Amino acid sequence: MKQTMLIPEYVEYIPEQLADGRLYICTQYKTIAHKCCCGCGEEVITPLSPAEWSIRQEGKTVTLYPSIGNWSFKCQSHYWISKNQVIWAKAMSQQEIKRVRERDAADKAKHIVHINQKKEAQVIKESKSFIKCLWMRFITWINQ
Ligand SMILES: [Zn+2]
Structure with a gap:
């Protein structure tokens, strides 16, 4: 199922089994993980660093920058995570x-x-x- 929203969850370690619709944020290891929002089941790991991804927290929402482009997956899905919302980019x-x-x-x-x-x-x-x-x-x- 295509996700339209991700709920951020702050974790000490990234769990082995990721749940759909969750955005696991591990600040200790500067890593964010979630299951591909298209529903294909692939796990998307995004390292947080100035050259890679950065995260902005506003209240209980998070915004990830830049967009998530799963080019190496079969689905090749591309979306933005903005204030917990999954904003789908048009197919490239x-x-x-x-x-x-x-x-x-x-x-x-x-x-x-x-x-x-x-x-x-x-x-x-x-x-x-x-x-x-x-x-x-x-x-x-x-x-x-
Ligand atoms: Zn996918």
Whole structure:
């Protein structure tokens, strides 16, 4: 049966058996799981990270961003989860699916580059403060 709504449930661990119409949110492992809303029985696991999915809570409702695109399943269903409501997207052509997947991959790559740049900046900052520290020691040594 096609779901029109998902009830969020906060869990410590994702249960082995997922129930239809539930959205399991495991904040500890930053993972969300639910059964495909088309009713095919496939399990959809969405990791929460800046490059993957993010969740917004408003009262008892949750909104997931971006949409869920089950391209690897037979059903290829595509929907949004907005305030617990399942909003079905129109069926995409193979061409469109390919484009979305490529864009997702590019976004992820961009995010990794961004993180690496941050890391590099941190290393530079650290090595600068290391040199400064050596220099300070040197000055203190001279002044002794
Ligand atoms: Zn499905």
